[in-house]
Amino acid sequence: APESPLSSGEESVRSVGELSGQAQAPEPGDPSDSQPSTPLPVPGHSGLSIQEMVAVSPELDTYVITKKVKEVLTDNNLGQRLFGETILGLTQGSVSDLLARPKPWHKLSLKGREPFVRMQLWLSDPRNVEKLMDMKRMEKKAYMKRRHSSVSESQPVDSVPTGGDFGPGSSPQHQQHQLKKPRVVLAPEEKEALKRAYQQKPYPSPKTIEELANQLNLKTSTVINWFHNYRSRIRRELFIEEIQAGAAGSTGDSREGCSSPTAQTIKVGEGDSCDGTESDSALESRPAEASGPEEGRGAMSEGNGGVTKELSGDGGAGTPGRSPAPPDSAPTDSCAPGTSSRKEGGVTGLFSFPEATPTTARNPRDSSLRKKKAANLNNIIHRLEKAASREEGAEWEF
DNA sequence: TTGGAGTCAATAGG
DNA sequence: CCTATTGACTCCAA
Numbered sequence: 001a002p003e004s005p006l007s008s009g010e011e012s013v014r015s016v017g018e019l020s021g022q023a024q025a026p027e028p029g030d031p032s033d034s035q036p037s038t039p040l041p042v043p044g045h046s047g048l049s050i051q052e053m054v055a056v057s058p059e060l061d062t063y064v065i066t067k068k069v070k071e072v073l074t075d076n077n078l079g080q081r082l083f084g085e086t087i088l089g090l091t092q093g094s095v096s097d098l099l100a101r102p103k104p105w106h107k108l109s110l111k112g113r114e115p116f117v118r119m120q121l122w123l124s125d126p127r128n129v130e131k132l133m134d135m136k137r138m139e140k141k142a143y144m145k146r147r148h149s150s151v152s153e154s155q156p157v158d159s160v161p162t163g164g165d166f167g168p169g170s171s172p173q174h175q176q177h178q179l180k181k182p183r184v185v186l187a188p189e190e191k192e193a194l195k196r197a198y199q200q201k202p203y204p205s206p207k208t209i210e211e212l213a214n215q216l217n218l219k220t221s222t223v224i225n226w227f228h229n230y231r232s233r234i235r236r237e238l239f240i241e242e243i244q245a246g247a248a249g250s251t252g253d254s255r256e257g258c259s260s261p262t263a264q265t266i267k268v269g270e271g272d273s274c275d276g277t278e279s280d281s282a283l284e285s286r287p288a289e290a291s292g293p294e295e296g297r298g299a300m301s302e303g304n305g306g307v308t309k310e311l312s313g314d315g316g317a318g319t320p321g322r323s324p325a326p327p328d329s330a331p332t333d334s335c336a337p338g339t340s341s342r343k344e345g346g347v348t349g350l351f352s353f354p355e356a357t358p359t360t361a362r363n364p365r366d367s368s369l370r371k372k373k374a375a376n377l378n379n380i381i382h383r384l385e386k387a388a389s390r391e392e393g394a395e396w397e398f
Numbered sequence: 399t400t401g402g403a404g405t406c407a408a409t410a411g412g
Numbered sequence: 413c414c415t416a417t418t419g420a421c422t423c424c425a426a
Contacts (some may be wrong), residue, residue, distance in 0.1 A: 079414055094405055096416055109403060111423095183408050184419060203401085225420055232402065233418085399426100406421075412414080 053121075054113045062102035065119050070099050076129050078136065086135050087122050088115045103239045186226070190216050194226050202231060 048056070073083055084095035098115055105113065122128050186194070197204065197212055204212065204227060213220040 081414075090404095091406055092415075093407065093417080096414095097405090097418095100416075103403095109424095112404065115404095181420090185409080186419080222419070226418095228401070229419065232404095235402085401426090402424090404422085406419105408417105408419090410415105410417080412416105 050114055050117060051110070054110055054117050057113065057117050057120075059105050060113075060116050060120055062105050062108070062116050065116055065123065066099050066102040068123055069119050072123070072129060076133070078129070078132050082132060082136055082139070086132065088118050090115060101236055101240055103236060107239055184218075184222055186218070186222075190218065194223070194230070198227065198230055203227075 069083075072078075073080065079092070080095040080099070081092040084090040084092055088095060088098075090098070102116070103112065105116070108116070125131075193216055194212070197208070201208060209220055209223050209227070212218075213223045216223070
């Protein structure tokens with residue numbers, strides 16, 4: 001296999017300590033934290049390729065690994081970019097994502113486990129920080145050098161800059177743009193509309209997608225991508241809550257103290273206000289503005305009308321929230337007077353959980369959790385229906 | 399083809 | 413600079 005464009009040659013080689021679960025990083029802080037630690041010392045010892053290691057790796061606690069890596073990086077002022085590019089072979093954005101929302105080991109594909117194995121390996125390398133710091137220094141040196149010689153025209157030393165844009169002279173000229181698609185940025189209203197649509201139909205039919213695209217004046221591919229991404233990200237968040245919920249034990253680790261009046265990093269709003277429901281003239285007419293440049297977007301006709309189809313023929317359109325008891329525990333759920341109410345007339349999909357503000361407080365994400373679970377259930381239903389229609393009459397096995 | 403998993407890479411804030 | 417977010421892409425399996 002082609003393989004790793006990774007850092008300095010080796011990697012993978014050297015008798016990397018054992019891939020035991022949470023390695024006791026050579027770091028200072030953080031005494032607590034122990035975790036059951038998965039035994040299993042990886043038989044094959046060194047010389048293996050990452051992929052082989054992944055294959056034989058014992059179950060790793062991605063959450064702990066991730067936490068540790070973040071700690072080491074911040075403690076030493078090492079950025080995600082440097083770490084990602086030299087250690088993981090990933091870009092900064094990917095690293096950020098990975099560190100912030102690691103999926104549980106058992107839900108990762110072989111490929112997805114790779115970065116975690118690399119992180120574990122890195123953590124167990126006593127000179128990890130030192131090496132990265134060196135890289136950092138080298139980069140800076142190279143940068144300075146380049147910067148200096150800039151005056152003297154082109155610079156010899158440098159890797160392939162991915163074509164385009166040569167030297168200083170070529171400013172961002174219009175040069176038949178094209179290869180520089182602007183990158184679509186969905187407006188908040190558009191996202192809202194899409195989320196609403198998702199609530200009704202996590203897996204919209206091509207027809208529905210088309211309609212949505214028209215109403216929002218977006219390319220259908222954008223709508224399709226949005227649904228792919230949204231589903232995927234919702235799923236991922238569910239994993240996270242799953243982990244955190246289960247992380248109760250171990251180390252007393254009491255996070256979650258949201259006592260102080262201050263703080264409250266609550267991202268209020270954040271999409272989750274119960275579904276828009278209120279007819280809301282939705283999508284307000286997008287300011288004609290429209291893009292100075294390209295595409296004149298037509299005015300979108302407001303109203304969210306269509307889309308409402310309905311799966312599950314049952315009764316009628318209205319009947320929104322009759323929701324069966326949420327499968328998850330959710331004992332104390334009292335409807336908070338303040339927030340609650342609000343018409344609540346929107347259909348939220350087959351399953352919708354009463355938004356009732358969990359007085360139990362707990363954390364603000366609680367309501368979103370409920371919502372995500374609802375979405376998840378809808379996903380499941382979708383699959384079941386799909387399967388049903390396919391092999392109708394078949395035997396269902398659960 | 400469709401959907402999921404991983405990523406990339408442009409961007410928005412700090 | 414750095415990190416977080418997110419639309420678009422690539423691969424792959426069903």
